[in-house]
Amino acid sequence: MFTKFGVSNLTSLYRSGKPFATGAVIATIDESKFQQVSTLPHFDVEETEDSVIFTHKMAKGDVVYGLGESLGPLNKRGRIYRMYSTDDPEHTPDKKSLYGSHPFLIIDGVSTFGLLVDYPSEIIFDVGFTNKDILKITIPSHNFDFYIFETDDKQKIVEEYLQLTGKPYIPPKWAFGFQQSRWSYFSENEIRDVASKFRELSIPCDVIYTDIDYMERYKVFTTDKMRFPDYASMVKDLAKEGIKIVPIIDPGVRIEEGYPVYEEGKRNGYFCKGKDGKDYVAAVWPGLTHFPDFLNSDVRTWWGEKYKFFTDMGIRGIWNDMNEPAVFYTLDGVNRVVRTIEEFEKSDEEDKLDAVLNVRDAASNMAVKREDYKSFYHRLDDGTIVNHDDVHNLYGFYMTKAAADGLSKLLPGERYLLLSRSSYPGLHRMGTIWMGDNKSWWEHMLANIRMLQSLNMMGFFYTGADVGGFGSDASPELLIRWMELGAFTPYFRNHSALGTRPQELWQFDEETLNITRDIVRLRYAFLPYTYSEFMNAVETSTPFVMPLSFVFEDERTKDIEDQYMYGSSLMVAPVHEQNKKGRYVYLPESKWLNWIASKYEDREMKVYEPGDHYIKADLHEIPLFIKQNGMIVLTEPMNYVGERYVTELTVVGFVTGHAHYDYYDDDGTSLNYLKGEYANISIDIAKEGKGFKINLRKNDPNDILKIKKVRFEIYDDQGNIQISSKMI
Numbered sequence: 001m002f003t004k005f006g007v008s009n010l011t012s013l014y015r016s017g018k019p020f021a022t023g024a025v026i027a028t029i030d031e032s033k034f035q036q037v038s039t040l041p042h043f044d045v046e047e048t049e050d051s052v053i054f055t056h057k058m059a060k061g062d063v064v065y066g067l068g069e070s071l072g073p074l075n076k077r078g079r080i081y082r083m084y085s086t087d088d089p090e091h092t093p094d095k096k097s098l099y100g101s102h103p104f105l106i107i108d109g110v111s112t113f114g115l116l117v118d119y120p121s122e123i124i125f126d127v128g129f130t131n132k133d134i135l136k137i138t139i140p141s142h143n144f145d146f147y148i149f150e151t152d153d154k155q156k157i158v159e160e161y162l163q164l165t166g167k168p169y170i171p172p173k174w175a176f177g178f179q180q181s182r183w184s185y186f187s188e189n190e191i192r193d194v195a196s197k198f199r200e201l202s203i204p205c206d207v208i209y210t211d212i213d214y215m216e217r218y219k220v221f222t223t224d225k226m227r228f229p230d231y232a233s234m235v236k237d238l239a240k241e242g243i244k245i246v247p248i249i250d251p252g253v254r255i256e257e258g259y260p261v262y263e264e265g266k267r268n269g270y271f272c273k274g275k276d277g278k279d280y281v282a283a284v285w286p287g288l289t290h291f292p293d294f295l296n297s298d299v300r301t302w303w304g305e306k307y308k309f310f311t312d313m314g315i316r317g318i319w320n321d322m323n324e325p326a327v328f329y330t331l332d333g334v335n336r337v338v339r340t341i342e343e344f345e346k347s348d349e350e351d352k353l354d355a356v357l358n359v360r361d362a363a364s365n366m367a368v369k370r371e372d373y374k375s376f377y378h379r380l381d382d383g384t385i386v387n388h389d390d391v392h393n394l395y396g397f398y399m400t401k402a403a404a405d406g407l408s409k410l411l412p413g414e415r416y417l418l419l420s421r422s423s424y425p426g427l428h429r430m431g432t433i434w435m436g437d438n439k440s441w442w443e444h445m446l447a448n449i450r451m452l453q454s455l456n457m458m459g460f461f462y463t464g465a466d467v468g469g470f471g472s473d474a475s476p477e478l479l480i481r482w483m484e485l486g487a488f489t490p491y492f493r494n495h496s497a498l499g500t501r502p503q504e505l506w507q508f509d510e511e512t513l514n515i516t517r518d519i520v521r522l523r524y525a526f527l528p529y530t531y532s533e534f535m536n537a538v539e540t541s542t543p544f545v546m547p548l549s550f551v552f553e554d555e556r557t558k559d560i561e562d563q564y565m566y567g568s569s570l571m572v573a574p575v576h577e578q579n580k581k582g583r584y585v586y587l588p589e590s591k592w593l594n595w596i597a598s599k600y601e602d603r604e605m606k607v608y609e610p611g612d613h614y615i616k617a618d619l620h621e622i623p624l625f626i627k628q629n630g631m632i633v634l635t636e637p638m639n640y641v642g643e644r645y646v647t648e649l650t651v652v653g654f655v656t657g658h659a660h661y662d663y664y665d666d667d668g669t670s671l672n673y674l675k676g677e678y679a680n681i682s683i684d685i686a687k688e689g690k691g692f693k694i695n696l697r698k699n700d701p702n703d704i705l706k707i708k709k710v711r712f713e714i715y716d717d718q719g720n721i722q723i724s725s726k727m728i
């Protein structure tokens, strides 16, 4: 039995039992109007004692999108996925879970619809794996909310989803610049060196991260006085160079007498409790720690205020890690190993081999056990005690809420960069995620491209992966190709792990440095387009990055997973395979203007007819395509976002009839855009005879724009260019 509520004319909620109020959905649902129903559209429902199973028969050609941060193809068919947030740095093809749990699907085919299962513990999605035509969703509970979006328009499904869960988060404009990280830069001097290297080598850069080693003994909200004697001055000095410092923060609070965060948490009962009612102990980087109970609002307020430590230094970006929460081991886990050792000692000669293998298995399986997650508890605001396992997927979500609420209070009217590793639907309105611990593998570039699209359709517009790969060693070629992809992802950060080959752009050869510098400069040249498109995407609830099949009717686009729309006018087709000097590209429906991009200054353009094409792209070249009657807006690259006023724009357009573009801009750092303080330039270009008629209308009541001149490079369907400019 389900209670059915109408949410909008396209969206219905089917409620089973008494679901946990996760906080994912923020739309108001009129709970006075409901209907009791025993079936759901599109699904057969089977109830067992401890689970509810939904099955949907997929037609042969149906494509299934969604599941946000998960491995496998963009079309999720043919695989099993498990929603249970997991810290697993081995993203091999057989893995079923990553850091986020995103139970959202779009079934696109004979019958098209979308769904969200709002349930914060394990859910299994068998998308045509066991039976290739059956989608089977197993929820091991009777208490959950099941939303169905009824429209065959995929973009509309996303819009409905965002109406339910909130508009995407908007970072400061500088967060669209290039960002550099490493686990770890071990000292203030190292950070200062990295920063000056960027400026010396004229590589644009906006952000440098300090990973866990800036802390004193991994104690959160401290800095190590030996290695970082004056963190605050470092932040201040680098700000003058346009470089923002973003520190990492983990949830685990080190158990140490006299350490204020520990003492306050303990005194106020802010930590998760074990079965015995005592503060639960789990080992992470700082050694033995307690986990703050983020499901409780007092704890969130307390934790949120802690970020003052950073905001007082002028910091405007926070990187929250390890919030699945990751556990290296628990005392129970150690005891499990100890028991196997005792059994080994007691075992007879002929059982020794098995006993040793048991020790080995127990020791290598100490981390992140589900039984550990089952052995601690949260206390909700109304005093209810909840087992962690039942709400497991919400821990990162509520840590992010603590940070977002805290930062909003500490920085009224300002924007901030806020990253989380673990996530749940709805987190996208408070901050964002990166894709976790990938590797310097070519396969992970493709995973990055696919996840970028899957995350965007769930409102995580501003996202990206560790460029160059986190684990393993990057080859110069991989780094270059990944930088080319990263330049066309909203979150563009080069990050790598302890012990791997250093991955800053100057760590390889001269050619690699020169190519990657050009790529970063190209990224900054694109900033007017990127930012304008991003803001328009949020405004209209249209994903910033979209699969081709979300834009074009052409059935073939359903097979295209490694090309994507980046904003409304640009399609990106990154080269993601080793030793390739080009790639095949499918161009749907219309003509496209190809830019084999390398240096911003060199615009080598060519018109292509729709269809399949082999596009040559040498190591330094990125295949970009401007849509027919679309345009991109560029400017001279800078060393960092906002280094100078943008006084000149260059519009590169491909116009065969009429093209319209709405250019958007604002101050980039405040929330004043919410009060209407933003500027638009409406650009109209119409083909007239052999030339073009260009019309500009500026709307800038708050005097935000400093643009004096707009240059036009407009191509017609033969690839002829007309160059002109207008003062505004």
Ligand code: MIG
Pocket: 182, 183, 211, 212, 248, 321, 322, 421, 436, 437, 495, 496, 497
């Ligand atoms: O156990 O802080 O995903 O980006 O560099 C590893 C060290 C902990 C995992 C994050 C990664 C970060 C690393 N962290």
